[in-house]
């Protein structure tokens with residue numbers, strides 16, 4: 001695969017999106033981002049389930065999963081390692097917010113090169129900062145991977161230093177919710193905590209997997225309110241998403257963290273799952 005993305009729009013090659021599409025006009029839609037390894041879309045079923053659930057919550061008719069799978073397979077046939085993005089919008093509508101009575105959703109699948117994240121980030125950890133841009137509270141949208149990402153765009157434009165790998169976002173009440181592209185976890189006295197995402201934030205696929213894995217390892221896991229102070233006093237912190245997997249945090253602001261055994265255990269457990277998905281186990 002070369003440096004540019006390859007697109008399938010409603011099953012056809014190319015990217016000639018209708019300018020009236022509500023995804024473009026209003027961010028009226030959802031997306032999924034997943035890893036492709038040796039032509040396999042990893043954790044495909046989980047991504048599809050989240051997409052379908054999201055469609056139900058937004059009253060967008062969910063595309064047939066078999067059609068999405070077929071189109072995905074068509075795009076990733078030659079891909080050794082890449083990122084597959086699936087976008088579903090409510091389709092075209094007239095001017096104004098009122099949704100069409102009979103929406104005809106748009107499917108836009110695109111395949112992108114694998115980002116050149118160094119393996120060192122997984123092994124030795126990343127440097128993270130707090131962002132100023134707040135996340136708005138909205139339980140109706142909380143958890144969804146919807147197309148309205150302006151808050152994250154503003155947060156991500158707060159820093160340009162290449163050695164800062166992620167920014168943490170707080171809600172208007174000062175609680176830590178997530179990273180600009182990831183979910184966040186921390187260990188305190190051996191127990192695992194992650195911010196609740198019932199008021200805002202994305203309910204990540206890897207976040208859910210980590211919660212399940214941690215419980216299988218008999219760890220106590222809480223989805224809770226997290227203040228910046230609690231995070232700064234944590235024993236270990238790590239970030240998750242479908243592309244980075246698990247990145248330990250070695251520095252948050254001026255605070256340095258150890259790369260602890262608890263995070264290593266979860267990395268090993270996640271690696272096993274990854275290998276099953278990638279067809280190694």
Ligand SMILES: Cc1ncc(COP(=O)(O)O)c(C=O)c1O
Nearest residue numbers: 181182183202204205206241242
């Ligand atoms: C804002 C945000 N939160 C969390 C995540 C993690 O989601 P997932 O684990 O499904 O990749 C992402 C992924 O891109 C994200 O953009």
